[in-house]
Amino acid sequence: MPTAEVLSQGDEVVTGQITDTNAAWISEYLTTLGFTIMHHVGVGDRLPDLVRALQTISERSDLCVCTGGLGPTDDDLTANAVAEAFARPLQLDEEALTQLEAKYARFGREMARVNERQVWLPRGATRLDNDRGTAPGFAFTERDALFVCLPGVPREMEAMFEEGVLPLLRERFQLQPARLVTLRCVGVGESDLQQALGDLQAPGLTVSFRTKLPENHLKLRFDPEISTEALVEIVESTLDRVGRWVFTVEGSPVPLPGFDTGGGHHASAVGRLIAARGHTLSTAESCTGGRIAAACTAIPGASAWFTEGVITYANAAKVRLVGVSEALLREHGAVSEPVARQMASGVRQRAGTTWGIGVTGVAGPGGGSVDKPVGLVHVAIEGPGGCTHRQLRLPGDRDQVQQLSVAAALEMLRRRLLA
Amino acid sequence: MPTAEVLSQGDEVVTGQITDTNAAWISEYLTTLGFTIMHHVGVGDRLPDLVRALQTISERSDLCVCTGGLGPTDDDLTANAVAEAFARPLQLDEEALTQLEAKYARFGREMARVNERQVWLPRGATRLDNDRGTAPGFAFTERDALFVCLPGVPREMEAMFEEGVLPLLRERFQLQPARLVTLRCVGVGESDLQQALGDLQAPGLTVSFRTKLPENHLKLRFDPEISTEALVEIVESTLDRVGRWVFTVEGSPVPLPGFDTGGGHHASAVGRLIAARGHTLSTAESCTGGRIAAACTAIPGASAWFTEGVITYANAAKVRLVGVSEALLREHGAVSEPVARQMASGVRQRAGTTWGIGVTGVAGPGGGSVDKPVGLVHVAIEGPGGCTHRQLRLPGDRDQVQQLSVAAALEMLRRRLLA
Numbered sequence: 001m002p003t004a005e006v007l008s009q010g011d012e013v014v015t016g017q018i019t020d021t022n023a024a025w026i027s028e029y030l031t032t033l034g035f036t037i038m039h040h041v042g043v044g045d046r047l048p049d050l051v052r053a054l055q056t057i058s059e060r061s062d063l064c065v066c067t068g069g070l071g072p073t074d075d076d077l078t079a080n081a082v083a084e085a086f087a088r089p090l091q092l093d094e095e096a097l098t099q100l101e102a103k104y105a106r107f108g109r110e111m112a113r114v115n116e117r118q119v120w121l122p123r124g125a126t127r128l129d130n131d132r133g134t135a136p137g138f139a140f141t142e143r144d145a146l147f148v149c150l151p152g153v154p155r156e157m158e159a160m161f162e163e164g165v166l167p168l169l170r171e172r173f174q175l176q177p178a179r180l181v182t183l184r185c186v187g188v189g190e191s192d193l194q195q196a197l198g199d200l201q202a203p204g205l206t207v208s209f210r211t212k213l214p215e216n217h218l219k220l221r222f223d224p225e226i227s228t229e230a231l232v233e234i235v236e237s238t239l240d241r242v243g244r245w246v247f248t249v250e251g252s253p254v255p256l257p258g259f260d261t262g263g264g265h266h267a268s269a270v271g272r273l274i275a276a277r278g279h280t281l282s283t284a285e286s287c288t289g290g291r292i293a294a295a296c297t298a299i300p301g302a303s304a305w306f307t308e309g310v311i312t313y314a315n316a317a318k319v320r321l322v323g324v325s326e327a328l329l330r331e332h333g334a335v336s337e338p339v340a341r342q343m344a345s346g347v348r349q350r351a352g353t354t355w356g357i358g359v360t361g362v363a364g365p366g367g368g369s370v371d372k373p374v375g376l377v378h379v380a381i382e383g384p385g386g387c388t389h390r391q392l393r394l395p396g397d398r399d400q401v402q403q404l405s406v407a408a409a410l411e412m413l414r415r416r417l418l419a
Numbered sequence: 420m421p422t423a424e425v426l427s428q429g430d431e432v433v434t435g436q437i438t439d440t441n442a443a444w445i446s447e448y449l450t451t452l453g454f455t456i457m458h459h460v461g462v463g464d465r466l467p468d469l470v471r472a473l474q475t476i477s478e479r480s481d482l483c484v485c486t487g488g489l490g491p492t493d494d495d496l497t498a499n500a501v502a503e504a505f506a507r508p509l510q511l512d513e514e515a516l517t518q519l520e521a522k523y524a525r526f527g528r529e530m531a532r533v534n535e536r537q538v539w540l541p542r543g544a545t546r547l548d549n550d551r552g553t554a555p556g557f558a559f560t561e562r563d564a565l566f567v568c569l570p571g572v573p574r575e576m577e578a579m580f581e582e583g584v585l586p587l588l589r590e591r592f593q594l595q596p597a598r599l600v601t602l603r604c605v606g607v608g609e610s611d612l613q614q615a616l617g618d619l620q621a622p623g624l625t626v627s628f629r630t631k632l633p634e635n636h637l638k639l640r641f642d643p644e645i646s647t648e649a650l651v652e653i654v655e656s657t658l659d660r661v662g663r664w665v666f667t668v669e670g671s672p673v674p675l676p677g678f679d680t681g682g683g684h685h686a687s688a689v690g691r692l693i694a695a696r697g698h699t700l701s702t703a704e705s706c707t708g709g710r711i712a713a714a715c716t717a718i719p720g721a722s723a724w725f726t727e728g729v730i731t732y733a734n735a736a737k738v739r740l741v742g743v744s745e746a747l748l749r750e751h752g753a754v755s756e757p758v759a760r761q762m763a764s765g766v767r768q769r770a771g772t773t774w775g776i777g778v779t780g781v782a783g784p785g786g787g788s789v790d791k792p793v794g795l796v797h798v799a800i801e802g803p804g805g806c807t808h809r810q811l812r813l814p815g816d817r818d819q820v821q822q823l824s825v826a827a828a829l830e831m832l833r834r835r836l837l838a
Contacts (some may be wrong), residue, residue, distance in 0.1 A: 016447030042459025289716025297708025
């Protein structure tokens with residue numbers, strides 16, 4: 001197996017201003033492709049350190065993926081470091097300059113001169129276009145190592161890796177990709193997931209977990225030699241153990257009866273179910289403040305099934321927008337089961353949708369009381385078959401309470417759709 | 420300033436099974452304490468690689484904090500690597516063994532023999548007790564570098580760092596914490612920010628940028644010796660250059676006339692302005708799908724000024740919830756200036772708030788046309804003094820168009836509030 005390492009450039013990485021999620025993303029991708037990852041290296045914005053790191057890597061690895069340091073500012077040093085490390089003076093890439101100017105022109109903006117810096121590339125390097133940002137990447141071979149330099153912004157980096165770098169890697173290396181199946185879960189913590197999974201072992205299988213609040217991902221990585229039959233058998237036996245939390249399976253080579261295999265976020269899986277039934281959804285949110293609607297409308301094509309939402313933050317809004325009764329608010333308070341139920345049924349009725357969601361709770365840090373502490377959340381789902389309700393007691397800060405409430409509401413809806 | 424680096428050990432780190440949050444946590448801590456962080460290094464479970472990494476670090480840094488590889492299993496190699504790298508054979512720490520056996524006894528469990536591995540420490544090392552787990556850490560000096568080896572489990576590592584390592588660092592190093600002032604900006608790209616900043620240089624000042632879409636942060640890090648007067652002078656001269664994009668300044672030792680110094684997200688700064696005036700806000704969103712409301716209600720205490728929002732995704736919802744006229748929708752289409760204006764004034768009037776925001780646009784990837792391409796967004800703000808409108812042409816994918824629309828709307832509101 002070819003060896004690879006990841007070089008992350010930037011003071012923001014080594015001073016801990018940001019967590020280096022790029023390194024994990026790239027490493028996981030490369031491992032799946034069949035590389036052995038040797039090292040992660042993070043280097044601050046100091047030219048001599050970068051030069052030395054690049055030279056060291058060229059002597060010990062077959063591939064280096066470098067992120068960051070490609071922007072227009074003085075602390076963007078990657079191209080300069082490559083130039084110095086490998087005697088490849090920077091040269092203006094005229095085509096890239098034209099593209100860059102066109103990008104600015106398209107948005108009616110003047111291009112600041114300083115941007116030209118980004119299109120000076122080391123001699124002999126192949127440019128990698130960046131459709132989502134201004135800084136192109138580049139690739140070159142030094143000794144026997146392939147170097148790939150990408151921007152540090154994750155969305156740009158990930159797209160360029162998949163569009164520009166993958167073909168390069170396939171061309172150059174004899175890759176034997178591992179097969180990866182990811183079970184995406186909500187409503188469970190990593191330790192409970194691990195407990196339920198028990199001692200899952202099989203030849204050629206590596207199991208790992210990743211928490212991406214509010215989701216937990218269980219990753220099954222299979223050696224390339226494994227047969228599809230054996231793989232599916234392991235996936236099915238895993239689903240027997242943890243399937244109750246799985247909302248979608250990514251990477252399955254076959255359909256899995258009873259499970260969604262479309263991948264993506266929680267709201268994507270919910271959206272597929274709604275759309276497949278020709279149903280529609282509306283939302284009435286209080287403590288989640290629009291995050292359920294935002295999760296739904298983050299999905300391309302959501303307009304086919306999401307029609308409207310209201311954020312009834314003030315009590316007056318609950319009364320006017322979704323018809324919650326003032327008497328009920330007085331008697332039970334805004335954070336209560338009957339109010340959540342009225343929000344769900346009220347928004348559904350007015351919007352004329354198949355389903356309505358109502359959420360009200362105490363997200364904190366203020367607003368809690370002995371009876372109604374921070375983290376108390378009521379979720380109601382109204383739809384064919386009536387109204388269901390759950391009372392939640394959620395841990396964590398405001399952001400976490402909101403996130404977990406969104407997941408709980410979408411999961412209740414998903415289960416109603418499957419019932 | 421003393422130099423430091425972070426060494427993360429483990430296949431789970433270099434294969435991307437986990438994101439290395441320890442490195443960011445430690446680096447941020449050390450930077451604040453006054454260390455200059457030189458490198459992050461991640462090494463898999465291979466003894467020769469670890470030995471080489473330790474030796475390299477001993478030659479170039481004053482401090483190395485190493486995490487992971489202290490457990491009882493065969494892939495826990497840190498102590499062995501230290502032994503080999505620096506000729507410090509492992510020795511049984513009898514006291515640690517007694518503690519470990521007592522720990523197991525307390526939970527009524529037999530200690531497996533394999534656990535003894537964890538209490539064999541390199542010769543001359545100082546043990547660091549671990550109250551939350553089984554593996555003790557250790558510290559030693561090699562050449563002029565202090566090495567601190569801690570477990571990889573974040574909660575064990577963090578507690579040991581604060582309880583056991585901090586006193587060691589304070590004893591050994593003359594620590595002088597740096598002073599950090601962050602100018603948080605929106606509505607500007609990194610290159611324009613750099614261009615406007617020009618050649619800002621001052622003794623004891625380090626400037627860095629960080630993009631956190633849709634925000635751009637300009638970070639001014641000052642040497643500890645700098646006087647408050649000199650620091651404020653530099654901050655003020657920076658604000659003269661880039662102040663038009665700055666919505667808040669974090670870390671200023673004094674108030675800065677004309678600027679918010681409360682820190683936090685864009686919506687926090689807007690919320691402070693609204694709350695200070697006793698104003699209120701409501702929102703009518705189409706293409707942003709609830710993200711403006713979510714940004715506002717992410718701020719603790721938002722209920723004092725954010726009363727309600729509507730997500731009028733379908734045209735029928737635009738008509739019913741905020742009174743957009745059907746004739747206008749027919750004539751101009753949903754994505755148009757007059758519709759954005761009616762959304763802003765409609766939601767404001769019905770909610771009875773001081774301000775109303777209306778946003779409609781094409782977030783993509785579908786739904787674009789020649790006349791109304793993906794990225795076309797209309798934002799309107801209605802409030803005291805009337806209704807203002809902006810037409811935006813935003814780059815990027817659905818997520819980015821939504822994010823930039825939120826920032827543009829909040830920024831328009833912020834400027835109206837300041838006018």
